[in-house]
Amino acid sequence: xxxxxALAITGLSRWFGGLRALEKVDLSLAPGxxxxxxxxxxxxxxxxxxxxxxxxxxxxxxxxxxxxxxxxLPPQRRAALxxxxxxxxNTLFPNLTVSENLLLAxxxxxxxxxxxxxxxxxxxxxxxxxxxxxxxxxxxxAGETIARTLSHGEQRQLEVALALASxxxxxxxxxxxxxxxxxxxxxxxxxxKRLERSMSLLVIExxxxxxxxxxxxxxxxxxxQVIAEGGPDEVKTNRLVKDIYLGTS
Amino acid sequence: MTxxxxxxxxxxxxxxxxxxxxxxxxxxTLLTQILIYAIFAMSLDLLLGYTGLASLGHAAYxxxxxxxxxxxxxxxxxxxxxxLCAAVLAAxxxxxxxxxxxxxxxxxxxxxxxxxxxxxxxxLAFRWVSLTMGDNGISGIARPSLLPGWSFAQPLPFxxxxxxxxxxxxxxxxxxxxxxxxLSLRGIRETERRMGALGYHVWLHKYLAFVLAGAFAGLAGAxxxxxxxxxxxxxxxxxxxxxxxxxxxxxxxxxLVGPVLGAGIIVLFKNLLSIxxxxxxxxxxxxxxxxxxxxxxxxxGALRGARR
Amino acid sequence: MEFWLTQAFNGISxxxxxxxxxxxxxxxxxxxxxxxxxxxxxxxxxxYVGLTTVLKTKSFPLxxxxxxxxxxxxxxxMERLFLRKLGKQSLSQVLMxxxxxxxxxxxGLLIWGGDPYTLAVPAFLARSAQAGPVLVPFYRLFIIAVxxxxxxxxxxFLERTRAGASIRATxxxxxxxxxxxxxxxxVSAGVFALGAFLAALGGVVGAGFIGVYPGxxxxxxxxxxxxxxxxxxxxxxxxxxxxxxxxxxxxxxKALFPELSYFTLFAPMALILALKPTGLFGKR
Numbered sequence: 152x153x154x155x156x157a158l159a160i161t162g163l164s165r166w167f168g169g170l171r172a173l174e175k176v177d178l179s180l181a182p183g184x185x186x187x188x189x190x191x192x193x194x195x196x197x198x199x200x201x202x203x204x205x206x207x208x209x210x211x212x213x214x215x216x217x218x219x220x221x222x223x224l225p226p227q228r229r230a231a232l233x234x235x236x237x238x239x240x241n242t243l244f245p246n247l248t249v250s251e252n253l254l255l256a257x258x259x260x261x262x263x264x265x266x267x268x269x270x271x272x273x274x275x276x277x278x279x280x281x282x283x284x285x286x287x288x289x290x291x292x293a294g295e296t297i298a299r300t301l302s303h304g305e306q307r308q309l310e311v312a313l314a315l316a317s318x319x320x321x322x323x324x325x326x327x328x329x330x331x332x333x334x335x336x337x338x339x340x341x342x343x344k345r346l347e348r349s350m351s352l353l354v355i356e357x358x359x360x361x362x363x364x365x366x367x368x369x370x371x372x373x374x375x376q377v378i379a380e381g382g383p384d385e386v387k388t389n390r391l392v393k394d395i396y397l398g399t400s
Numbered sequence: 401m402t403x404x405x406x407x408x409x410x411x412x413x414x415x416x417x418x419x420x421x422x423x424x425x426x427x428x429t430l431l432t433q434i435l436i437y438a439i440f441a442m443s444l445d446l447l448l449g450y451t452g453l454a455s456l457g458h459a460a461y462x463x464x465x466x467x468x469x470x471x472x473x474x475x476x477x478x479x480x481x482x483x484l485c486a487a488v489l490a491a492x493x494x495x496x497x498x499x500x501x502x503x504x505x506x507x508x509x510x511x512x513x514x515x516x517x518x519x520x521x522x523x524l525a526f527r528w529v530s531l532t533m534g535d536n537g538i539s540g541i542a543r544p545s546l547l548p549g550w551s552f553a554q555p556l557p558f559x560x561x562x563x564x565x566x567x568x569x570x571x572x573x574x575x576x577x578x579x580x581x582x583l584s585l586r587g588i589r590e591t592e593r594r595m596g597a598l599g600y601h602v603w604l605h606k607y608l609a610f611v612l613a614g615a616f617a618g619l620a621g622a623x624x625x626x627x628x629x630x631x632x633x634x635x636x637x638x639x640x641x642x643x644x645x646x647x648x649x650x651x652x653x654x655x656l657v658g659p660v661l662g663a664g665i666i667v668l669f670k671n672l673l674s675i676x677x678x679x680x681x682x683x684x685x686x687x688x689x690x691x692x693x694x695x696x697x698x699x700x701g702a703l704r705g706a707r708r
Numbered sequence: 709m710e711f712w713l714t715q716a717f718n719g720i721s722x723x724x725x726x727x728x729x730x731x732x733x734x735x736x737x738x739x740x741x742x743x744x745x746x747x748x749x750x751x752x753x754x755x756y757v758g759l760t761t762v763l764k765t766k767s768f769p770l771x772x773x774x775x776x777x778x779x780x781x782x783x784x785x786m787e788r789l790f791l792r793k794l795g796k797q798s799l800s801q802v803l804m805x806x807x808x809x810x811x812x813x814x815x816g817l818l819i820w821g822g823d824p825y826t827l828a829v830p831a832f833l834a835r836s837a838q839a840g841p842v843l844v845p846f847y848r849l850f851i852i853a854v855x856x857x858x859x860x861x862x863x864x865f866l867e868r869t870r871a872g873a874s875i876r877a878t879x880x881x882x883x884x885x886x887x888x889x890x891x892x893x894x895v896s897a898g899v900f901a902l903g904a905f906l907a908a909l910g911g912v913v914g915a916g917f918i919g920v921y922p923g924x925x926x927x928x929x930x931x932x933x934x935x936x937x938x939x940x941x942x943x944x945x946x947x948x949x950x951x952x953x954x955x956x957x958x959x960x961x962k963a964l965f966p967e968l969s970y971f972t973l974f975a976p977m978a979l980i981l982a983l984k985p986t987g988l989f990g991k992r
Binding site (some may be wrong): 153204205227230235238242243246254256259263267270274316 | 594597622
């Protein structure tokens with residue numbers, strides 16, 4: 152894969168008063184790379200995602216997506232550049248149907264979203280895309296179900312589907328298998344592995360099996376700093392990482 | 401639109417068109433009033449029910465349009481179409497300006513800012529006597545005549561004019577809420593955070609909804625000026641704004657049809673009640689309290705919930 | 709020169725009354741995030757009760773106390789019996805408090821009739837003194853004094869007592885406060901009653917110079933909100949600054965541009981909000 156880095160973070164810091172949630176983090180993601188982010192609770196993983204996504208402004212440092220400096224850009228501009236994310240807690244549209252959830256996601260990066268003179272039912276290609284997404288994440292036929300009545304596992308699937316709707320070039324997944332059963336977890340992992348190779352992935356996970364299965368390189372965060380980075384074997388044998396994870400998988 | 405939903409709607413439209421000649425005069429004027437307030441309530445529903453923004457100053461746009469019609473008609477004898485366009489434009493312009501200040505805020509801040517903006521409009525209506533006649537209001541607004549010789553001075557022709565405007569407003573608003581833009585508004589109401597991540601310029605959507613809502617409120621206000629023949633600061637007062645909120649809340653926010661129903665109930669209630677008792681304000685207050693205690697999702701919401 | 713001094717003095721005294729009106733609203737908002745459309749009604753009812761007390765007992769201090777306390781009780785009743793059940797639903801709160809406002813307005817009309825009244829203040833307060841070029845009515849000085857006393861008492865209460873600390877903690881973060889063991893429902897009830905108390909006190913005080921009449925409740929309501937919006941919700945220094953600003957702007961506005969007087973409130977409010985959406989001293 153050639154071309155500019157999918158994601159380039161330099162010197163990224165975020166302080167909340169006296170708390171240093173992230174401290175001088177550097178991270179580069181090549182196009183098509185699959186990277187895992189691991190670390191104990193409070194290491195700053197979700198803060199990192201919020202900074203990349205543009206929900207939170209950094210205290211210092213720069214972020215660029217595919218060669219574009221996005222440090223000051225709001226979330227919707229980053230989405231237009233090909234960024235998508237899932238949330239640690241399901242952030243769906245609870246009272247809308249699954250189809251409506253997906254339509255919102257599909258039209259989000261299109262001009263159609265500002266059109267008010269045609270009913271949405273007339274936008275066939277949007278509906279087709281939504282239907283295709285529905286099937287690819289394993290929820291066929293659930294179109295008319297109200298989102299909040301889905302099971303937790305199904306909601307998590309919808310969560311991922313919403314992020315995939317814009318055909319992103321880089322996808323941030325925040326603990327995608329949280330709360331899933333083994334079977335559901337495996338199905339999701341299968342889905343992630345089947346994603347287009349050109350899509351870059353950044354995955355926060357606590358489930359090490361998922362991390363080692365889906366990602367090729369792992370970055371370890373601890374107390375806001377990168378303490379290790381490398382392939383699965385490197386990270387597994389890293390002394391510092393082992394100390395921190397003593398007792399956990 | 402499925403046939404199951406379309407048939408009751410078509411039946412209502414048919415009734416609206418066929419029944420008026422048979423109604424006694426008082427009932428006819430009440431029905432006209434209901435239709436005008438229904439437009440007002442629907443405009444607020446776009447903002448409240450669909451976008452999730454509760455405005456306490458929506459009467460500002462209703463009133464500004466009414467005043468524009470009042471001033472243009474009594475002082476400049478302007479034609480119906482000119483007045484209507486000027487009124488809706490004025491209301492939209494006001495919403496465009498106020499929206500810039502209000503949309504930055506969320507939740508309760510939004511409520512308070514829209515309240516303040518609404519009362520500022522009231523204050524202008526009340527104090528700018530050279531323009532608005534202040535507390536005395538503008539009276540003698542003549543009914544329009546669309547074609548020479550075809551005046552709307554009589555209740556029945558004017559009623560049909562109101563029916564026409566109502567149906568147009570209802571059709572346009574239905575189209576808007578069923579469009580991708582309409583779905584975006586509902587998304588913002590549900591989970592604003594996700595919308596930004598999905599690529600939506602949330603502020604812009606809210607702002608557009610705000611201006612559109614103001615425009616339709618202006619349409620209602622313009623019609624009201626012709627209906628009542630009289631415009632006063634009451635049209636922009638907080639009470640009028642809150643009444644619109646009640647109509648939406650009572651009927652069921654986010655349904656478009658609900659606010660129409662709510663408008664009907666409140667207008668009938670106010671008019672009929674004040675015939676029988678001087679304490680109608682007290683009872684209206686109790687109705688407000690009662691609605692919240694017993695029917696928080698409104699009538700249409702409760703009906704739909706029961707059906708599921 | 710005399711004009712400017714007089715207007716400035718009038719603006720400050722009006723601002724003092726607005727401080728009483730707005731401080732309660734700001735506190736209630738800070739703790740509970742409730743938009744209380746009946747806040748103006750508290751002001752009005754306080755004035756009416758104070759009026760009747762003075763008529764019956766000729767005691768001004770008693771009028772201040774009875775007006776404020778009776779309305780505090782009403783506020784407490786509203787919160788405990790009705791508003792508490794609504795949780796965080798803003799629209800429902802607005803509609804319900806509006807319902808109460810209408811009920812109170814009609815009750816006021818029923819009990820006190822439609823005529824405007826002015827509360828008979830003690831003779832020594834009704835005098836004026838000449839201070840240089842300016843005629844200083846003692847009553848306006850009294851209002852400023854009351855506002856100062858209340859402001860200092862509030863500050864001391866919030867900063868130096870345990871109850872006050874609980875309130876400040878709840879304003880900051882209600883969930884955390886609950887977690888630390890603060891009885892948030894009790895704080896809410898207490899603050900709501902305090903808010904009503906302050907507004908009603910403002911009403912009794914106001915009854916002596918702007919009077920009491922039907923419609924006053926909705927006339928002062930937007931002022932209360934503008935004070936709180938400009939100053940920032942939940943901030944006592946914010947209310948001080950906000951009420952002074954609004955009082956001065958309103959007075960100068962009415963004197964210099966009578967036809968645009970509300971506009972002189974609007975323009976600065978818009979400017980401040982455009983720069984800082986949560987008000988001058990506002991937090992989140």
